[in-house]
Amino acid sequence: MGWLRQIVTNDRLRRELPFLALAWAALASTYWPLHHSEGWASTSALVLTLVLTAGTVVLRLAGRAHRLEFLVPLTYILVVALLRQAEGGSQSGLSALGLVPVVWTALYARRAELVVMLSGLTLMVIVPILVFGEPLYPAQEWRRALLLVAVGSMIGFVIQHLVADVTDRSEAMARQTRMVEVIATTMRQLPNDSDIRGRLCEAAVEVGGGDMAWLFEPDGDGHLVQKGRAGDVDLHTVQVVIDPRVSGAARVFLEREPLFVEDAARHPGESQKLAALTGAASVLFQPIVRGDEARGVLVVVWRSMVSVDEHAHVAIGLLATEIGAALERADLLAEVQRLADTDALTQLRNRRRFSIDLDRELSRAHRSEEPLCLAFLDLDHFKKFNDTFGHPAGDGLLRSAALAWSGTLRATDALARYGGEEFALLLPGSTLDAAATVLDRLRSVTPEGATLSAGLAQAEVNETADGLMARADEALYEAKRRGRDRVVRAPRGGSFRVVANA
Numbered sequence: 001m002g003w004l005r006q007i008v009t010n011d012r013l014r015r016e017l018p019f020l021a022l023a024w025a026a027l028a029s030t031y032w033p034l035h036h037s038e039g040w041a042s043t044s045a046l047v048l049t050l051v052l053t054a055g056t057v058v059l060r061l062a063g064r065a066h067r068l069e070f071l072v073p074l075t076y077i078l079v080v081a082l083l084r085q086a087e088g089g090s091q092s093g094l095s096a097l098g099l100v101p102v103v104w105t106a107l108y109a110r111r112a113e114l115v116v117m118l119s120g121l122t123l124m125v126i127v128p129i130l131v132f133g134e135p136l137y138p139a140q141e142w143r144r145a146l147l148l149v150a151v152g153s154m155i156g157f158v159i160q161h162l163v164a165d166v167t168d169r170s171e172a173m174a175r176q177t178r179m180v181e182v183i184a185t186t187m188r189q190l191p192n193d194s195d196i197r198g199r200l201c202e203a204a205v206e207v208g209g210g211d212m213a214w215l216f217e218p219d220g221d222g223h224l225v226q227k228g229r230a231g232d233v234d235l236h237t238v239q240v241v242i243d244p245r246v247s248g249a250a251r252v253f254l255e256r257e258p259l260f261v262e263d264a265a266r267h268p269g270e271s272q273k274l275a276a277l278t279g280a281a282s283v284l285f286q287p288i289v290r291g292d293e294a295r296g297v298l299v300v301v302w303r304s305m306v307s308v309d310e311h312a313h314v315a316i317g318l319l320a321t322e323i324g325a326a327l328e329r330a331d332l333l334a335e336v337q338r339l340a341d342t343d344a345l346t347q348l349r350n351r352r353r354f355s356i357d358l359d360r361e362l363s364r365a366h367r368s369e370e371p372l373c374l375a376f377l378d379l380d381h382f383k384k385f386n387d388t389f390g391h392p393a394g395d396g397l398l399r400s401a402a403l404a405w406s407g408t409l410r411a412t413d414a415l416a417r418y419g420g421e422e423f424a425l426l427l428p429g430s431t432l433d434a435a436a437t438v439l440d441r442l443r444s445v446t447p448e449g450a451t452l453s454a455g456l457a458q459a460e461v462n463e464t465a466d467g468l469m470a471r472a473d474e475a476l477y478e479a480k481r482r483g484r485d486r487v488v489r490a491p492r493g494g495s496f497r498v499v500a501n502a
Contacts, residue, residue, distance in 0.1 A: 285297055348416050
C-alpha cells in the first residue's frame with residue numbers, strides 16, 4: 001500500500017487526480033450503454049486516458065515531468081472532445097466538462113497558460129463544427145460554442161484575478177509578519193548589543209529589503225555624521241551640512257518628514273551625491289524623532305530602482321520610532337555608565353574604573369609581553385593648601401592639575417583620581433625610562449606652584465594587580481620620605497631609586 005500512500009501525499013499528483021477521475025467517469029458514461037456508432041472516438045479517448053493516467057502517476061511518483069502539470073488539463077480537453085464525438089456531437093451533455101481544465105489552470109497556472117487553455121477549449125467546440133458539420137453539429141451549435149468560450153474566459157480570468165489578489169494579500173501579510181518579527185527581535189537584542197546603531201541599520205535593511213543603510217546624527221557642529229551603518233560602504237568621512245537647500249538628509253532632519261527618492265541619480269541635491277558615493281538607485285530618508293526633537297536620519301539604499309510599498313514605509317517608520325527610543329535609552333545608559341566611571345570633581349576616571357582598566361591592561365601586557373607601568377601621584381602639602389586657601393581653592397587645584405596632566409598624555413594612557421589628592425596613572429607600552437620622562441612632564445605642568453611626588457613601578461612577569469599597586473604605592477611613600485617633589489622607581493629586588501627631583 002506504499003504506492004497508494006505516495007499518491008495521496010503527492011501534492012502535484014493530487015491536483016491532477018480530479019481530471020483523471022472525470023475522464024474515467026466520462027468514459028464510463030460513453031461506454032454505457034454500448035450502442036454508439038462513433039467507436040473510433042471512444043476508443044481513442046480510452047487509449048489517451050489510459051496513457052495519461054499511467055504516465056501521470058508514474059512520472060509524478062518518480063519526481064519528474066514538472067511541465068506535466070499543465071499538460072494534464074490540456075490533454076483532458078482532447079479527451080472531452082473525443083467523448084463528445086462519441087456521444088453524438090452537439091447532443092452530448094459533456095461539453096460543460098471543458099470548463100473544468102479552465103478552472104484548474106486559473107487556480108494553479110500563469111496567465112499565458114490560461115490563454116493556451118482557453119484556446120484549447122475554443123478548438124474543442126469549433127473544430128468539430130468545421131470538420132464534421134451537420135447533422136452532428138448543426139448551425140445553431142455556433143451560438144452554444146461561442147457562449148461556452150465566453151463563459152469559460154470570464155470564469156478563468158475572474159478566478160485568476162481573485163487568486164492573484166489572495167496571493168498578494170498573503171505575501172503582504174507574510175512580509176508584515178516578518179517585518180514585525182525583525183523589529184521585535186532587534187528590540188529584544190539591543191540591550192546586549194555593543195553596536196546598537198549598527199544593529200538598527202541592519203534591521204532597516206532587512207525590513208525594507210534594501211542593500212545598505214546608515215544612521216546620521218548631528219555632531220553639534222552643524223553637520224550630520226555617520227554613527228552607524230549596515231553594508232559595504234563606510235561614510236564616516238562624509239559630513240552633511242544641515243542646510244535644506246543642498247541636502248535631502250538635512251531637509252528630512254529639519255522638517256521631520258520622510259523622503260523617498262525612486263531615481264536617486266536624477267534627483268536634485270543630496271541623493272545625487274549619495275548615488276555617486278554608494279551606487280544607490282533608490283533612497284529612503286527617514287527622520288529619527290523622539291518627542292519633539294529630531295535625533296537623526298536613517299538612510300536606506302537600494303542599488304536597483306524600486307518602488308517601496310506602503311507596508312515597507314510603515315515598517316521602516318515604526319523602526320525609526322523604535323530607533324529614537326533605543327538611542328535615547330542607549331545615551332541614558334552611556335551617561336549612567338560614564339557617571340559611574342567618572343570622578344565628579346576632576347572628570348577623570350574614578351577608582352572603580354581604574355581598577356577595571358588595570359586588570360585589563362595587565363592581562364594584555366602578560367599576553368603580549370609588552371611593558372606596562374603604573375604610577376601613583378600625590379600633590380605635595382595639599383592639606384596645607386586647603387587650610388590656607390580654603391576647600392574651594394583646593395578643589396580648583398585638583399581640577400586644574402587633572403586638566404593640565406591630561407593634556408600631556410596619550411589617548412592610550414589612563415589617568416584616574418584615586419582618592420583625595422592622590423592620582424593613579426597607567427602607561428601601556430612604556431618602559432620605566434619612558435614612564436619616568438612622562439612623569440617629569442607632569443611635574444613640570446603642575447599648576448599654581450604646586451609640586452608632585454610620584455611612585456613608579458613596571459609590571460613584572462605574572463605579577464598581580466595588587467602586587468603592582470603595592471610596589472608603586474611603596475615607591476610613592478619613599479618619594480615623600482625623601483622630601484617630596486620627585487619620582488621614585490619601585491625596586492626589583494634592590495633599593496629605591498630616585499629618577500627625578502626638584
